[in-house]
Amino acid sequence: MTxxxxxxxxxxxxxxxxxxxxxxIKREKPDILCLQEIKCQEAEYPLKAFEKAGxxxxxxxxxxxxxxxxxxxRHPIExxxxxxxCQHNHARAVAVKVAGFELHNLYVPAGADIPDPAxxxxxxHKLDFVERMRAYYAARARKKSVPPLFxxxxxxxxxxxxxxxxxxxxxxxxSHTPVETDGLMRILEDGKLTDIARVRHxxxxxxxxxxxxxxxxxxxxxxxxxxxxxWADRTGAPMVDLASYRIHTKERxxxxxxxxxxxxxxxxxx
DNA sequence: ATGACGGATCTAATCCGA
Numbered sequence: 001m002t003x004x005x006x007x008x009x010x011x012x013x014x015x016x017x018x019x020x021x022x023x024x025i026k027r028e029k030p031d032i033l034c035l036q037e038i039k040c041q042e043a044e045y046p047l048k049a050f051e052k053a054g055x056x057x058x059x060x061x062x063x064x065x066x067x068x069x070x071x072x073x074r075h076p077i078e079x080x081x082x083x084x085x086c087q088h089n090h091a092r093a094v095a096v097k098v099a100g101f102e103l104h105n106l107y108v109p110a111g112a113d114i115p116d117p118a119x120x121x122x123x124x125h126k127l128d129f130v131e132r133m134r135a136y137y138a139a140r141a142r143k144k145s146v147p148p149l150f151x152x153x154x155x156x157x158x159x160x161x162x163x164x165x166x167x168x169x170x171x172x173x174x175s176h177t178p179v180e181t182d183g184l185m186r187i188l189e190d191g192k193l194t195d196i197a198r199v200r201h202x203x204x205x206x207x208x209x210x211x212x213x214x215x216x217x218x219x220x221x222x223x224x225x226x227x228x229x230x231w232a233d234r235t236g237a238p239m240v241d242l243a244s245y246r247i248h249t250k251e252r253x254x255x256x257x258x259x260x261x262x263x264x265x266x267x268x269x270x
Numbered sequence: 271a272t273g274a275c276g277g278a279t280c281t282a283a284t285c286c287g288a
Contacts, residue, residue, distance in 0.1 A: 012276080012277065012287085013276095013277060013278080016277075016278095037277090037287085039277070039278065040278095064278085064279090065277090065278045065279060065285095065286095066277090066278075066285090066286070066287090110286085110287055110288050111288075112286090112287085112288085113272090113273090113288085156287095156288070166271090169271065170271075172271080173271055173272095173288080174288065175288055210288075212273090212274095212275080212287095212288075213274090213275040213276055213277095213287090214272085214273060214274050214275050214276090215274080215275090216274070223271095225288080227288075256276090259275090259276080259287085259288085
């Protein structure tokens with residue numbers, strides 16, 4: 001039995017924040033770190049820093065300037081085909097096999113401002129991405145003898161009332177509209193997936209992983225949303241130490257933070 | 271809840287995020 005710490009973080013430029021990433025790895029010692037919005041191509045990725053930090057096994061899906069996801073691991077990884085969720089083939093998914101389980105790292109489209117797919121192509125793209133996730137994980141849940149699966153990343157949807165600072169005021173705001181939150185809940189239901197954060201944290205407890213850059217004082221206004229998720233499938237969920245779930249809110253502070261903070265969990269792998 | 275911030279890019283002004 002190996003205890004593994006798995007963390008996910010929308011880093012909003014891995015090159016700009018590589019020193020913060022290195023410090024986080026040094027302090028929190030994740031065995032696997034999944035990043036979103038690396039905002040670079042594969043060749044530009046700061047591999048050396050990850051080697052130095054003890055996570056030398058890296059799978060990168062990059063593109064110029066925007067999006068981009070990566071998985072960095074202490075243990076050897078086997079790269080898998082990314083799940084086919086993005087109709088535009090953006091770098092929004094990377095998948096590996098590591099320590100006997102499967103790991104998907106996702107960056108779901110934000111969806112822009114207007115929550116109407118008829119007039120907003122980006123919102124239509126987000127809804128399509130979510131429906132593809134539902135169909136894929138539903139089909140996978142029907143399969144026998146698949147490895148345990150963990151799905152992490154910036155899902156860009158805050159599903160529950162207390163995953164946002166004001167349920168009432170955000171009902172018409174992209175990330176918390178009913179069509180999105182219903183879509184997310186259907187992925188979990190049809191895929192037989194567990195949203196690890198909410199197993200131990202009751203529905204009335206506020207949980208945020210993102211705070212806008214535009215607030216004058218993010219901490220004082222505390223208008224956050226829980227956009228970053230760690231999910232496990234039926235065989236993955238029992239491997240999770242539920243008490244280990246952490247939101248690393250401290251990372252929203254200090255110099256040049258990302259607008260998202262890391263989320264982590266400990267897994268008992270074989 | 272809009273766009274006060276912040277990132278990348280054809281380094282100047284624009285696109286993008288959520």
